[in-house]
Amino acid sequence: MTNSYTVKGHSFLVGQAFVGRGLMRMRRLPSLMLPTIVMPIFFVVAFSGSFASVVALEGYGTDKAVNWMTAWAVLQGAAFSGLGGGGLTATDIENGFFDRLRTAPINPSVLLTGLVGYSICRAVIPTTAVLIVSFCFLGAEMPGGGLGFIMVYISAIGMAAFMSFFVLGIVFIFKSIKSLAIAQIVMFSTMFLSVGQAPLEAIEGWLNGVAEVNPISHVIRMCRQGFLGEVTWQQTQPGLIAMLCLIAGTAIWARICYRKVDI
Amino acid sequence: MRNPIEAKELSRTFGDLVAVDGINLSVAKGEVFGFLGPNGAGKSTAVRMLTTLLKPTSGQAWVAGHNVMSSAGAVRKRIGVALQDAAIDPLMTGNELLKLQSVLHGIPKRKARARCGELLETVGLTAAGDRRVGTYSGGMRRRLDLALSLVHEPEVLFLDEPTTGLDPTSRVALWDEVRKLNQEIGTTVFLTTQYLEEADQLAQRIAIIDEGRIVREGSPSVLKNQVGAPTLRVDVWEKDYNAAKATMAHFGEERPARKGRIAIGLNAGTRGITVVLKALEDKSIEVQHVELDEPSLDDVFADATGRRLEGGESA
Amino acid sequence: MVRQPQSWAPSLFFPLLLAAVYSSQFSKAVNLPDFPYPDISFLDFILPACVIQGVLFGSTNSATDLAGDIENSFMDRLLSSPVSRPSILVARLASAFVYGLFQATILITIFYIFGADLAGGVPSALALMFITSLLSMAVGSFLIAVALRTGSQEVVNSLFPLIFVFIFISSAFFPVELMEGWYGAIAKWNPLTWVIDWTRGLTVEGFSWANFIKAVGIVTAIAVIGVTIAIGQLKKRLAAAS
Numbered sequence: 001m002t003n004s005y006t007v008k009g010h011s012f013l014v015g016q017a018f019v020g021r022g023l024m025r026m027r028r029l030p031s032l033m034l035p036t037i038v039m040p041i042f043f044v045v046a047f048s049g050s051f052a053s054v055v056a057l058e059g060y061g062t063d064k065a066v067n068w069m070t071a072w073a074v075l076q077g078a079a080f081s082g083l084g085g086g087g088l089t090a091t092d093i094e095n096g097f098f099d100r101l102r103t104a105p106i107n108p109s110v111l112l113t114g115l116v117g118y119s120i121c122r123a124v125i126p127t128t129a130v131l132i133v134s135f136c137f138l139g140a141e142m143p144g145g146g147l148g149f150i151m152v153y154i155s156a157i158g159m160a161a162f163m164s165f166f167v168l169g170i171v172f173i174f175k176s177i178k179s180l181a182i183a184q185i186v187m188f189s190t191m192f193l194s195v196g197q198a199p200l201e202a203i204e205g206w207l208n209g210v211a212e213v214n215p216i217s218h219v220i221r222m223c224r225q226g227f228l229g230e231v232t233w234q235q236t237q238p239g240l241i242a243m244l245c246l247i248a249g250t251a252i253w254a255r256i257c258y259r260k261v262d263i
Numbered sequence: 264m265r266n267p268i269e270a271k272e273l274s275r276t277f278g279d280l281v282a283v284d285g286i287n288l289s290v291a292k293g294e295v296f297g298f299l300g301p302n303g304a305g306k307s308t309a310v311r312m313l314t315t316l317l318k319p320t321s322g323q324a325w326v327a328g329h330n331v332m333s334s335a336g337a338v339r340k341r342i343g344v345a346l347q348d349a350a351i352d353p354l355m356t357g358n359e360l361l362k363l364q365s366v367l368h369g370i371p372k373r374k375a376r377a378r379c380g381e382l383l384e385t386v387g388l389t390a391a392g393d394r395r396v397g398t399y400s401g402g403m404r405r406r407l408d409l410a411l412s413l414v415h416e417p418e419v420l421f422l423d424e425p426t427t428g429l430d431p432t433s434r435v436a437l438w439d440e441v442r443k444l445n446q447e448i449g450t451t452v453f454l455t456t457q458y459l460e461e462a463d464q465l466a467q468r469i470a471i472i473d474e475g476r477i478v479r480e481g482s483p484s485v486l487k488n489q490v491g492a493p494t495l496r497v498d499v500w501e502k503d504y505n506a507a508k509a510t511m512a513h514f515g516e517e518r519p520a521r522k523g524r525i526a527i528g529l530n531a532g533t534r535g536i537t538v539v540l541k542a543l544e545d546k547s548i549e550v551q552h553v554e555l556d557e558p559s560l561d562d563v564f565a566d567a568t569g570r571r572l573e574g575g576e577s578a
Numbered sequence: 579m580v581r582q583p584q585s586w587a588p589s590l591f592f593p594l595l596l597a598a599v600y601s602s603q604f605s606k607a608v609n610l611p612d613f614p615y616p617d618i619s620f621l622d623f624i625l626p627a628c629v630i631q632g633v634l635f636g637s638t639n640s641a642t643d644l645a646g647d648i649e650n651s652f653m654d655r656l657l658s659s660p661v662s663r664p665s666i667l668v669a670r671l672a673s674a675f676v677y678g679l680f681q682a683t684i685l686i687t688i689f690y691i692f693g694a695d696l697a698g699g700v701p702s703a704l705a706l707m708f709i710t711s712l713l714s715m716a717v718g719s720f721l722i723a724v725a726l727r728t729g730s731q732e733v734v735n736s737l738f739p740l741i742f743v744f745i746f747i748s749s750a751f752f753p754v755e756l757m758e759g760w761y762g763a764i765a766k767w768n769p770l771t772w773v774i775d776w777t778r779g780l781t782v783e784g785f786s787w788a789n790f791i792k793a794v795g796i797v798t799a800i801a802v803i804g805v806t807i808a809i810g811q812l813k814k815r816l817a818a819a820s
Contacts, residue, residue, distance in 0.1 A: 010369040017366040021355070028354045028395075039739070046746040049761030054752070057606050096350030099316055100411070104367035105339040189595060198603035207602035 011110045018114025019121055022088055026122065033125070036084070040077030040126045041133050044070055047197065048138055059201030061228045066138040070130060071152065071224035072196045077126030078156035079187055082163025083180060084122045085115035089168060090177040093261070108258050112251070116164045123160035127153060140227065148226015151236065155223035158243035159216075163187055165250035169257035196220055218242035265325050267292050267419045267451040268313065273322035274475075275308050282308040284475035285322060290453060290468075295445050297466025298455040299560065301572055305475040306455040307347055310423045313453070314344045327418045340368070343412030345405075347423040353397030357388055357407050360396065361414060368415035375414075382410040386440060402433030409440060420444070422454040426461060438465055459560040459572060471564055478567040483560060484533065490558040490566045492528035494518055495536060497543070498552035499525070507548050514539050533557060589635035593685060597621065597628040598692075600751060607752070614753050615782055618695070625694050626777045627750035629685045630710050630770075633678045634741050637714040640674040641721035641734045648729035657816070667812055670722055671715050671805070678714030682707040698785035705780050705790050712797045713773060717741070719804030726811035749774050772796050 026033045048066040055065045062068055092098040101111065131152065134140035142148045170183040193210045194217040195203070203211055211217055222239025225231050268290035275283045283305040290296040300306050311317035313326055315335040324331045327341035351360060358379060365375035383389045386406040396404065405425060412420060422441070426434040442465065444450045456462055462469045463483050471479040471486075479486055487493075492515060499507045501523065508517075511527050514535060520526035529535045536555055543550055564572045601621035608616055608623065615623060647653045656666065686703055696702050725734050747761065748754075748770040757765050765771055776793035780786065 013366050013369075017363050021352075021359075021363060024359070025352070025354050035739075042739075042743065042746075045761070046743075049757060049765070050746060050752045051604075052758045052761070053610055053612075053756035054604060054607055056610060092352075096346065097352050098350075099346055100344070100350050100364075101367070102316060103314055103339055103342070103344045104364070105336050105369075106367055185591060188592075192595060192599045197599075202606050203603050204605040205602045207599065 015114040022118030044073035059199035067227040070134040078123040078159040081123035085119040086167030119164035127156040144226025144231040147231040162246040162250040165254040172257035215242035270324040297462035297469035300472035343417035494556040496554040593632035641725040645725040645731040674718030675715040678711035701785040716801035723808040
């Protein structure tokens with residue numbers, strides 16, 4: 001009587017189902033989506049407006065603030081989207097839906113991948129929105145061409161992935177929606193302590209040292225390179241390495257924290 | 264070969280609180296087993312351990328032949344679970360939830376589609392299948408919950424307080440569902456409840472749990488008979504009163520009754536009633552009215568714990 | 579308040595983070611041509627704005643509480659008691675002011691420890707505290723009006739990003755003289771820019787009655803408009819209740 005169905009690609013289908021469920025919820029509850037689109041658009045408008053003249057300083061390598069700030073806004077949006085998988089899980093844990101998922105015979109790694117996949121899909125939306133605003137209304141330029149755009153999307157996806165793994169870990173530990181606030185504070189701090197808004201040459205004091213060793217700085221540079229000039233392997237490689245290490249590290253962290261919610 | 268549900272000295276503590284205190288269980292294949300107890304007796308904790316959701320502090324349990332700790336995955340493949348607070352995403356439709364559940368359990372797409380339609384029909388939600396769960400009534404949610412737990416045709420079905428908060432009509436409808444499942448497919452059902460009637464109606468065997476311990480176990484009728492003999496009350500014409508009283512005295516001790524009525528404690532138990540009536544007929548005594556009063560499960564509970572289950576709860 | 583660190587911790591944390599990050603990231607910005615105060619550190623430049631930002635982030639609390647009272651109908655009970663009607667409003671406004679004072683004191687102390695330099699000394703610090711607390715009350719009165727109108731915590735909380743927008747499109751973190759185009763034009767006409775510029779005058783150049791009176795004047799004007807709207811909404815709610 002036992003029905004141990006074995007479907008080819010079960011893991012893939014489960015991952016797909018999680019992504020689908022997340023996107024469907026977003027469609028039905030637009031208030032979930034609004035902040036993740038509006039905030040990064042506001043960021044790019046505000047940062048390139050407020051700090052319009054700052055690019056005249058040494059090290060920025062562009063004469064338009066929007067060229068510098070678009071990547072920063074995209075990655076902020078991607079980090080916000082990274083909260084998505086964590087937010088969904090925190091809600092599920094609080095209302096008990098997570099127990100239903102746990103009684104299903106699925107591998108925790110598959111579950112985590114599905115949730116992160118949802119965050120990644122989410123990240124594409126604000127990224128595109130910011131690019132549209134930057135290029136259509138703020139006069140951004142992309143000397144790096146198509147490759148530059150590819151770099152933007154790769155870094156945004158990477159950023160969403162490791163932020164999402166990180167947030168999931170926090171959610172598994174605290175098992176509450178409130179814990180998202182903690183995750184946000186950590187997220188924001190690590191992002192701000194980087195070359196997000198100013199190049200290393202312009203940063204003075206302790207922050208210079210911190211921004212230099214902050215792996216997120218490499219990801220930001222990879223994302224930004226096409227706006228400032230040619231896309232080069234020299235700038236791409238450290239970004240990719242940092243990104244992959246962050247994804248691997250946070251994935252392990254999330255998997256370890258998962259033990260807090262399952263036997 | 265192990266029974267579908269077995270537990271040995273299963274315990275769980277939360278800090279100082281002992282929620283489940285060394286329970287032993289054995290539920291046979293095809294049985295409907297009721298777990299009866301008041302709020303906070305440890306029912307849900309026990310179910311959460313048996314369904315791999317909670318780690319036992321000590322003791323062992325096997326469900327569908329696999330250990331809940333060391334082979335949780337194998338257990339999960341074979342059980343269906345409907346938890347107390349019907350945990351359902353209100354933004355999804357009934358159909359979508361069933362589809363998600365099918366994917367989680369690795370049911371091939373084509374088979375899943377047929378099965379979901381079938382299940383919706385079984386629980387009477389075909390028309391509501393494409394509506395968001397948020398718009399469902401309490402009874403509809405419970406029925407959907409039941410359907411969800413059945414998607415993968417589980418060997419063992421766990422129902423944690425399936426009818427708490429439901430109106431009487433929905434309650435009876437859900438009982439019918441569970442009975443049908445058990446009789447037609449032979450699914451083993453483990454159900455917790457705080458309602459005496461539910462345990463009585465559905466379960467072939469029950470365990471009464473109080474403060475984390477099992478205080479009584481057995482079939483409802485046997486348990487009730489253990490508490491005391493059922494009371495048989497008979498009305499006869501006045502002329503036959505004394506003769507009837509003498510006849511009935513052979514079958515049990517006299518019990519207080521209103522004027523004109525004879526009451527005895529039926530020593531042979533419920534089944535003894537035919538013998539008594541036959542004896543009266545043999546003496547040409549015309550019986551006008553018969554009443555058999557069994558001890559209730561509440562009496563069983565009171566006998567075991569010194570407290571009453573009903574009354575505290577507005578069941 | 580002590581039991582709910584999540585309600586006030588972010589409003590202290592974010593201004594401090596921004597101040598720390600901006601003062602080292604844009605430390606060289608003071609060298610830009612046209613920068614209004616070329617001789618000061620960037621931390622000194624953004625100090626008043628960071629205090630104001632922190633206080634404004636906290637200014638939603640009082641209105642959120644009020645909306646909460648309406649939501650759980652504590653307000654109805656209050657209205658059915660012989661509590662005088664205006665005192666309902668006055669208590670909320672006073673709490674916004676005191677709360678702002680409390681936050682400003684903490685923020686200024688922390689900035690002072692980390693080497694901020696207040697040109698005007700104690701009088702400037704006191705003036706900064708007073709102006710920011712008054713501003714907290716002024717902005718709070720608008721939020722209270724919204725709370726009275728909608729009676730929904732969610733709506734009040736959703737106005738939070740709007741405060742952020744007002745702060746950003748102003749001279750808070752960068753001088754408007756160095757902004758361009760339409761963005762600079764909006765920033766120039768943002769009343770918050772005037773408040774910040776005059777307050778900054780007090781902390782950077784030293785205490786002057788002229789700047790103080792101008793800053794207090796504009797904040798008072800904002801407060802008067804806000805309180806008037808709030809009174810109107812309170813009257814409407816009272817009329818609906820009776």
